[in-house]
Amino acid sequence: MIRVSELSKSFHDKKRGEVPALAGVSFEVNPGEIFGILGPNGAGKTTMMRLLATVLSPTAGTASIAGHDIGTDPAGVRSSIGFLSGDMGLYGRLTPREILRFFGQLGGLEKSTLERRIGEVTELLDLKSYSGTRIDKLSTGMRQRVAIARTIVHDPPVLILDEPSFGLDVPSARLIERFILEARDQGKCIVFSTHVMEEAEYLCDRIAVVHQGKLRIIGTMDELRAATGKTRLREIFLDLLGIEDIRLETRA
Amino acid sequence: MNGTAVTTIYRKELLELVRDRRTLISMVLVPIVAIPALFAVMHYFLSSSEKQAEQESVKVAVPVRIGMPGLEQALTDAGFQLSPQENPRAAVEGKKVAAAVEMANGEDGQPVVRMYVDGSREASDAAAANMRAALEGLKAEQVRAALAGSGVSEKVLTPFTVSKVDVAPKGKKAKKMLGGMIGYMIILMIFSGCLYPAVDMTAGEKERRTLEILLASPAGRDEIVLGKILAASTAAFVTGCLNIASIAFSFQSGFIGNDMRAMMDGAQMTPLMIALLVAAVLPTAITAASVMITISSFAKSFKEGQSYLTPLMMLVIFPAVIGMLPGMDANPRLALLPVFNVSQLIKSIFAGDYTASAFVVSFASNLVYAAIAFAVAVRVFKRENVLFRT
Numbered sequence: 039m040i041r042v043s044e045l046s047k048s049f050h051d052k053k054r055g056e057v058p059a060l061a062g063v064s065f066e067v068n069p070g071e072i073f074g075i076l077g078p079n080g081a082g083k084t085t086m087m088r089l090l091a092t093v094l095s096p097t098a099g100t101a102s103i104a105g106h107d108i109g110t111d112p113a114g115v116r117s118s119i120g121f122l123s124g125d126m127g128l129y130g131r132l133t134p135r136e137i138l139r140f141f142g143q144l145g146g147l148e149k150s151t152l153e154r155r156i157g158e159v160t161e162l163l164d165l166k167s168y169s170g171t172r173i174d175k176l177s178t179g180m181r182q183r184v185a186i187a188r189t190i191v192h193d194p195p196v197l198i199l200d201e202p203s204f205g206l207d208v209p210s211a212r213l214i215e216r217f218i219l220e221a222r223d224q225g226k227c228i229v230f231s232t233h234v235m236e237e238a239e240y241l242c243d244r245i246a247v248v249h250q251g252k253l254r255i256i257g258t259m260d261e262l263r264a265a266t267g268k269t270r271l272r273e274i275f276l277d278l279l280g281i282e283d284i285r286l287e288t289r290a
Numbered sequence: 291m292n293g294t295a296v297t298t299i300y301r302k303e304l305l306e307l308v309r310d311r312r313t314l315i316s317m318v319l320v321p322i323v324a325i326p327a328l329f330a331v332m333h334y335f336l337s338s339s340e341k342q343a344e345q346e347s348v349k350v351a352v353p354v355r356i357g358m359p360g361l362e363q364a365l366t367d368a369g370f371q372l373s374p375q376e377n378p379r380a381a382v383e384g385k386k387v388a389a390a391v392e393m394a395n396g397e398d399g400q401p402v403v404r405m406y407v408d409g410s411r412e413a414s415d416a417a418a419a420n421m422r423a424a425l426e427g428l429k430a431e432q433v434r435a436a437l438a439g440s441g442v443s444e445k446v447l448t449p450f451t452v453s454k455v456d457v458a459p460k461g462k463k464a465k466k467m468l469g470g471m472i473g474y475m476i477i478l479m480i481f482s483g484c485l486y487p488a489v490d491m492t493a494g495e496k497e498r499r500t501l502e503i504l505l506a507s508p509a510g511r512d513e514i515v516l517g518k519i520l521a522a523s524t525a526a527f528v529t530g531c532l533n534i535a536s537i538a539f540s541f542q543s544g545f546i547g548n549d550m551r552a553m554m555d556g557a558q559m560t561p562l563m564i565a566l567l568v569a570a571v572l573p574t575a576i577t578a579a580s581v582m583i584t585i586s587s588f589a590k591s592f593k594e595g596q597s598y599l600t601p602l603m604m605l606v607i608f609p610a611v612i613g614m615l616p617g618m619d620a621n622p623r624l625a626l627l628p629v630f631n632v633s634q635l636i637k638s639i640f641a642g643d644y645t646a647s648a649f650v651v652s653f654a655s656n657l658v659y660a661a662i663a664f665a666v667a668v669r670v671f672k673r674e675n676v677l678f679r680t
Contacts, residue, residue: 050675091506094674117508127503131309132302143298144507172309188503198506 039196039227040067040090044099047085059085061251062099067229067244069195072222074242075231076275082251083231087200090229091121104195104227117146119196120189124204126181130174134165134184137173138191145192152191159187179210186217197221199230203237215241239271247278254278291516295509299517300524303491307525313486317529321479325536326543328475339412346413350421351378351390351406358393358401360428365391368424370417382406388417391425462641469640473633474610476533476571481578481606483529484522485599488582491518493595501677511671515583519664522579530571538564563639569649570635573656577628580663587670609633625651628659 047060060082067073077083088094090101092112100107106114129137135156142152160166163183168176173184189197199218203211211234218241221228232238238245239259246256255265255278268274307313354374356362365372375381378390390406403425408414434444495501504514538559582599589595609630625631631652638644670676 088502093502093505094678113508113510116506119506121503121506123499123502125499125502127500129302129306129500130498131306136302136305140298140302141507144295144509146294146508192508 039069040065040073040101040103040229042066042090042099042101045086045089045096045101046098047082047089047094048097058251060089060248063248063251063253064099065246065253065256067227069227070222070225071243072218072228072230072241074238074245075229075248076233076235076238076245076271077231077248078279081248083248084200085251086248087121087123087198087229087231090115090198091119092116117192118194119198120192120194121198121200122185122189122202123200124202126185128173128181128185128188131172133170133172134176134187135160135169137184137188141188142191145194147192155191155193159191163187178206179213182206182210182213186214190221195226197226197228197230199228201231201233203232203234211237235270235272235275245271247275249279291510292513295513296517296520299509299514300520303487303518303521304524306490307487307521310486310490313490313525316486317483317525318532321483321529321532321536324479325475325533326540329540343411343413343416346411347388347416347420349373349387350417351375351381351387353378353392356393358403360432361391361403361425364424364428365421368420368427370421370424379406382408382414385411388413389421391421462643466637466641469637470633472537472640473636476530476537476567476636477574477606477610477629477633478603479533480526480530480571480575481582481603484526484575484578484582485596485603487525488522488579489586489589489592489595489599491522492583492586493589494592496589496677497591505677512668515664515667515671519576519580519583519660519667522583523576526575526578527572530575531568534564534567534571566639566644566649567636570632570639570652573653573660574629574632576660577656577663580660580667584663584667584670587667588676626655628656631655 042063042065045060045063046058048056048058051057063082063086065073075083075086085094089096089108090103092108092115096108100109102108103115104118106112106118108115129140132140138156138159139152142155147155160169163186165180165183165187168180173181176184189199197218199214202218203214206214215237218228218230222243230241242259244256244258245262247254255262255274257265259271262271262274263269266274266277268277307317348369348371350365350370351373352362352365352375354376362372373381373387375387375390378387378392381387382390385408388411389408392404392406394402394404396402405418405421405425407418430447433447437444437446495504505511509517541559581602585598585602586595589598606629609627610633612630612633625634625648631648635644635648635652638648
């Protein structure tokens with residue numbers, strides 16, 4: 039479903055010249071799989087998500103999503119994905135229903151299909167009681183539900199989620215987790231980046247650790263344990279980054 | 291390009307606009323309230339200053355001892371209220387009277403009637419003009435009396451007369467002047483009405499972090515830009531039309547005042563004039579929106595977007611003011627200048643001397659500018675360093 043091949047991206051900086059943000063990353067993600075991307079700040083996670091969503095163009099390499107190449111068929115890629123970030127990206131002056139209609143129409147849904155899908159996601163995420171209220175009057179948790187509904191309204195086969203639980207409280211983060219698991223059960227292909235180790239360990243079928251724009255490791259939790267000799271994802275992550283786990287040392 | 295995507299974005303932008311208080315104020319409230327208020331204030335000050343000047347202009351100073359027979363009577367007959375003063379000049383300088391006369395002797399011994407006026411005061415100028423007419427009348431009367439005494443016909447004084455005929459239709463000059471002023475106002479309002487929407491749709495989206503999601507949607511960059519430009523054009527066009535409606539209302543309801551209407555030979559804004567003004571405003575609205583969307587796309591916040599567009603407003607004011615100046619008429623080359631050409635067009639619509647070619651040139655050139663701005667805006671929307679500035 040997703041094939042990433044030697045994907046690279048660098049940015050031009052007046053002082054530093056060409057700054058590599060992602061260097062030759064390759065991986066594949068299958069339908070019905072949750073693929074987690076871990077990395078510290080500035081590792082290149084968001085750049086990778088933006089490249090997959092065709093918001094940015096790669097400097098080298100390529101990727102295809104649901105058979106559409108990000109370089110030659112970006113519109114096809116965008117039609118096949120649902121993109122969600124921690125910012126949520128909701129229009130404050132619109133209501134949830136208006137937002138769903140807007141993105142559903144952009145997704146090319148026919149009027150009757152669109153109305154059916156709006157009804158389905160409204161029901162699924164329990165938006166009915168505030169679907170006519172402007173976003174800027176809703177709580178963070180309510181907005182998060184709307185953002186999820188917006189991501190799936192056109193029923194995309196691939197979900198690209200960039201730190202979707204960033205800054206959320208436990209109940210709201212739990213909602214995101216449930217959404218991701220349900221999407222996998224529906225056979226969707228999910229790539230999501232996160233800082234939260236527990237979340238990644240709990241949700242992901244496979245995990246990739248990115249550091250300084252490079253892929254350090256990729257595999258299931260068991261494969262990661264075998265490769266590093268560590269048990270917990272937090273230990274594995276710090277080990278790959280070359281950082282000692284102060285908490286463990288203190289305990290020892 | 292996918293028309294459905296453009297329409298969807300266009301409608302979303304309009305929906306957001308009508309729910310934004312700042313936009314509604316600049317787009318709707320200002321034109322509806324400001325124009326009639328401006329006319330009413332202008333009318334009030336013009337008529338009150340005229341009345342005041344009229345009242346003041348009848349008060350003139352004369353010397354305590356007038357050394358010319360008939361002078362006092364001539365001035366009284368002309369409607370002046372005479373105020374005998376020891377120092378008539380000081381009375382004018384002290385603004386006690388509008389003007390003054392004083393008797394003196396010329397180099398050849400002939401009497402000289404010296405008028406004192408204060409050129410900085412309207413009342414003084416009016417008094418001087420009336421006083422000169424009264425004195426010329428008195429002079430002619432005395433000459434006639436002298437000629438009659440010597441048996442010479444008074445016709446020798448006027449071997450011929452000179453008359454001036456103005457071939458311009460009555461009120462055209464005033465109409466051009468008012469047209470120039472209204473053109474300036476409409477153009478300024480179009481750009482200021484478009485400013486908030488343009489910044490809101492670009493820098494505002496970046497600031498609210500909704501742009502990334504929109505860019506990740508199936509809509510293409512060109513479709514996003516076109517939808518936004520069309521929505522901003524609609525805002526600018528609505529502002530322009532509301533201005534025109536407001537001006538028409540001011541004419542109809544008498545806000546412009548009877549004096550101004552009399553100057554314009556009682557002209558009203560006809561439905562044809564309104565239709566022509568609307569047609570003239572449309573390409574300007576598209577150009578304004580395209581340029582403003584392009585420039586504000588570089589900004590990363592609403593505040594920054596406003597700062598970027600402020601110099602543009604200054605650039606707009608300059609050609610609009612030049613177009614307002616009397617005697618400044620468009621020629622084929624100047625008709626290509628954006629803003630200036632529309633200001634000229636609006637002026638000539640009011641004066642009634644517009645031509646179809648002026649319309650076509652103005653319309654076509656503005657559309658070309660809009661197309662260039664659109665192309666630039668699409669390029670800007672494809673530049674990652676502009677979209678993701680931090």
